[in-house]
Amino acid sequence: RGEEKAKPDATISINGIERIYQVQSAQVRNEEGKPLGIVAILNDYTDIRNIERMKSSFVAMASHELRTPLTAIKGFVSTLLMDDGFSKDEEREFYMIIDQECDRLTRLINDLLNTARIEAGESLRPNYSKVNFRQLLEKVLMIQKQSTSKHKLVLDAPAELPEIVGDEDKLDQVLTNLLNNSIKYAPNGGTVTLSCKVEGDELLVGVADEGLGIPKEHLAKVFDKFHRVNNDDNRKIYGTGLGLYLVKHLVETVHLGKIWAESEVGKGSTFYFRIPSNLDED
Numbered sequence: 001r002g003e004e005k006a007k008p009d010a011t012i013s014i015n016g017i018e019r020i021y022q023v024q025s026a027q028v029r030n031e032e033g034k035p036l037g038i039v040a041i042l043n044d045y046t047d048i049r050n051i052e053r054m055k056s057s058f059v060a061m062a063s064h065e066l067r068t069p070l071t072a073i074k075g076f077v078s079t080l081l082m083d084d085g086f087s088k089d090e091e092r093e094f095y096m097i098i099d100q101e102c103d104r105l106t107r108l109i110n111d112l113l114n115t116a117r118i119e120a121g122e123s124l125r126p127n128y129s130k131v132n133f134r135q136l137l138e139k140v141l142m143i144q145k146q147s148t149s150k151h152k153l154v155l156d157a158p159a160e161l162p163e164i165v166g167d168e169d170k171l172d173q174v175l176t177n178l179l180n181n182s183i184k185y186a187p188n189g190g191t192v193t194l195s196c197k198v199e200g201d202e203l204l205v206g207v208a209d210e211g212l213g214i215p216k217e218h219l220a221k222v223f224d225k226f227h228r229v230n231n232d233d234n235r236k237i238y239g240t241g242l243g244l245y246l247v248k249h250l251v252e253t254v255h256l257g258k259i260w261a262e263s264e265v266g267k268g269s270t271f272y273f274r275i276p277s278n279l280d281e282d
């Protein structure tokens, strides 16, 4: 018998890796009430603490990501409303920016909704059809080219790729997201290579950049929701940490494929995914 006590958290370093423990202890006494010793329970809640930390940084990031396009939309609409004798070309440019920023908002909101759906145990409903994969690669690359002048975007794929069965919108989202990251996390520019080859019944797609790279211990975790590499180089690059989480779901659950990354810090990263080309026959 004895009183239970919750003590403040204890941080213990095991082989150089810090773990956080919640400590609960109780004094044990014998029948006459003489203290015999103390029983302590150390509850490792490092992972819970990390998730809490990531969630709060996610809220800050998401607010920033929502506010940036809204500020731009508000700014350009107010400017247009002033009707300060803008030329048709100027007006058109303003409308184009508003249009792009609306798309950005929609993407972010869709990412949030889709994450909530996956968390609720729903898979994102696929809409399979025949997809001309070579055409899709060209289209996605062309759109991404317009978003950067610093990077050289190249396609390395055979002129003829087999027609595959898949969800075209979702494959578009996967490729767009990976290319977008390659550009975003290579702030000094460089070459981004989108490659594709046929391997038996599968397509192997690679998106390679010459950017910041990903430290080894983060390589598998970047696919977890909210997970972002937070170091001096990355801190100024905004994002929610949901992109790769959704991409992994789209590749592995919706297309029964596999996704992984290889990287060297300071040299660059390559994201690979493999998908079956004959999904309907499986």
Ligand code: ADP
Pocket (backbone or CB within 6 Å): 181, 182, 183, 185, 186, 209, 211, 212, 213, 214, 222, 227, 228, 229, 230, 234, 238, 239, 240, 241, 242, 243, 244, 245, 269
């Ligand atoms: P976001 O870009 O919104 O943070 P993602 O889920 O797309 O979210 O990526 C998660 C994290 O993985 C990023 O924050 C970044 O640290 C890292 N990452 C993703 N792609 C790359 C890349 N091509 N090069 C370096 N780091 C990357």
